[in-house]
Amino acid sequence: MESMRALGYTTEVAVADIVDNSLDAGAQLVHVRGDVSDSPRWLWIFDDGSGMTLDEMVGALKLAAVSSIDERRGSDLGRFGLGLKTATFSQCRRLTLVSRKEGETQGVCFDLDELLEESDWSVRRLTPLELEAVPGFEQLDRFTSGTLVCWEKLDRLLESRPPGASGMGEALSSLRTHLGMTFHRWIEPENRNSRGLRLLLNGHQVRAIDPFIRHNRAVDSTAPETIRVGGDAIVVQAFTLPDSSKITGDDAEREDLGEGMFGAQGFYFYRNRRLISHGGWANLGSRRDLTKHSRILVDLPNTIDDIWQLDVMKNKVVPPAAVRRQLSRFYMVGGRRSGRVISYRGRRESTDSVKYVWVPVTERGAFRYEPNPDHPILAQAVEDLDERQRRRILKAIQQLGLLIPYGEIRRRMSVDDEKPSRDQPETLVEHATDIIRLMGLQDADARNLQQVLSSVEPFAGRRDLDEIVAAVVKKL
Ligand SMILES: Nc1ncnc2c1ncn2[C@@H]1O[C@H](COP(=O)(O)OP(=O)(O)O)[C@@H](O)[C@H]1O
Ligand SMILES: [Mg+2]
Incomplete structure (x- = not known):
């Protein structure tokens, strides 16, 4: 003893x-x-x-x-x-x-x-x-x-x-x-x-300290991915924290976990939802400035303690050879995303900048949506204007963003169970056609159109994109 x-x-x-x-x-x-x-x-x-x-x-x-x-x-x-x-x-x-x-x-x-x-x-x-x-x-x-x-x-x-x-x-x-x-x-x-x-x-x-600040819309994440080792499933999800100017108040304290962004980057290993170890890249890479926005959640089942060399104090694990390659892939992916945060510093936070028309911005505990000036609809619409006109239009749209009738929208969708019209196929086709025209892509072939639309909201990720593209081609 x-x-x-x-x-x-x-x-x-x-x-x-x-x-x-x-x-x-x-x-x-x-x-x-x-x-x-x-x-x-x-x-x-x-x-x-x-x-x-x-x-x-x-x-x-x-x-x-x-x-x-x-x-x-x-x-x-x-x-x-x-x-x-x-x-x-x-x-x-x-x-x-x-x-x-x-x-x-x-x-x-x-x-x-x-x-x-x-x-x-x-x-x-x-x-x-x-x-x-x-x-x-x-x-x-x-x-x-x-x-x-x-x-x-x-x-x-x-x-x-x-x-x-x-x-x-x-x-x-x-x-x-x-x-x-x-x-x-x-x-x-x-x-x-x-x-x-x-x-x-x-x-x-005791207040929960979520190292991924998941309630903050400016945090970017991949879908959880399951890695199988023998009969066990490990679930991995990469989070990219935004530039610190986007993190305020209580969240700021969570962001650096008292260790600084640089120190807190790395894998976060959990066993049965309990954090075992965090920070650092488990010998798969070293902490770098470019990767400091990357934090990767790894969920381990407790049946694999031995191969992960979990110690008595339950605060250290060593990834076994079988998953090292998989985890290093996440180190790379996370690092790349983190690098983007750094090169976009001071700009809008969404890492897929083309995709979203409205980007969520959270500040002082409240959220708002701002139009994304990189979105093709906007970018093309203001392209031929001079700098002053362009700024004025973008400013006006930003103001409109503040006036989105959130309460009204919520009531119609949840209480009255109505659907917004943009989700209807005819509207989508019309909208897609407009975008293609705005971008001057009338002559592109179907494959190209599909590619363009698949990176633009609200078409990204839609299963019926083929049909939409076919209808657009007919209309053009
Ligand atoms: N708070 C508790 N409530 C009920 N049972 C407990 C509690 N703490 C300890 N035990 C019992 O004592 C055993 C020994 O605990 P411990 O020495 O921590 O080993 P382990 O948690 O690895 O089993 C536990 O397996 C459990 O059966
Ligand atoms: Mg115990």
Whole structure:
């Protein structure tokens, strides 16, 4: 036990390991609280999960009661059957577990100093009076099942921190960032039907820190791509963050994750939606200025821990040879997209600049749409004008963009279930013909027309593009 204290856990990584157990136990609420008195004595982690019986608690304190070779449940965040002990004793010398299950509340205490005296592996069962004195015990009151993990004798946790309350304050502040990032997909699930995890730190909800800032429309992404390795599926999605001028307020804090864009570029490996490691290109490439806008999400199933060399602390993986080539392709693709952000700096954010007529711009938490001056309709319409006239027209259209009747549109589409006319085939054909004329492509052949239209909104990605092109050719 003493030697295992030196595995190299930081406080954040250790607490995240305890939270993993809570999630494995089906918790919907996890509350972490650190003692912020002048001489901090404890830090506890409470969850409303399934709880443990006395026997199960004693089992949980044994090392490697569940082996890493046994296949884990698909949803399991556990790994070696070590986390509870290794994480705890990396931070403190006394562990108390109090758990409620099947109407019974029991507690056990495991203290390294007592262990040394008795020179025997022993777990002490708490008396009812001792139970009530465990910091955080009252948390169990409101729930029919749950577990309290209480750390005391916080030698390592407070070591090399400022003395007194500010030492605990420092630990809590790094916890807020680390938990917000590690569990961001639990706090804000992608599946809108599932309820987000309530993760509290000293009473306050921990805010999800999404490294891909996915709610920001200026962020560009590829469709998720599945890579199969043996029987396992890895899902990879590349995100390209916009130039920092497009990221404001709270998002700015997320953008550089406290590490700077340069440091935060790279692969983000997740196992069961929990962030394992991030930043850097896993020996597939080096951090470069040109690639700094690229962040690549990699979802790993937990059945492949061994080949990915997941370590005890669950914060490092090494991609196996079988997927290295695939991942390096993403490094290249992401890098190219990132490079484009840099060369377009100061311009509109959409990387496929021809495609969209209206480009979303998010600023100070609100969005608007601006016309894309590179879109063929606009570009051709103002082509022959002089610079002053051109600016005036573009300015006017930009103003019109601000006046789009969003509320009205939403009502008609959602409440009245009406469809905009542009989605009707006749309108599309008419519109396509106009574009082709505007671009002076009347004489191009069908294949060329198809190619042009397929890169222009609203034709891009339409399955009936063949038919539209055929109708356009007839009209021309
Ligand atoms: N908060 C909890 N709620 C319910 N059971 C728990 C909790 N924490 C730990 N356990 C039990 O203790 C066991 C050992 O935990 P741990 O040492 O972290 O190893 P692992 O998570 O790899 O199985 C878990 O497998 C689980 O059965
Ligand atoms: Mg665990």
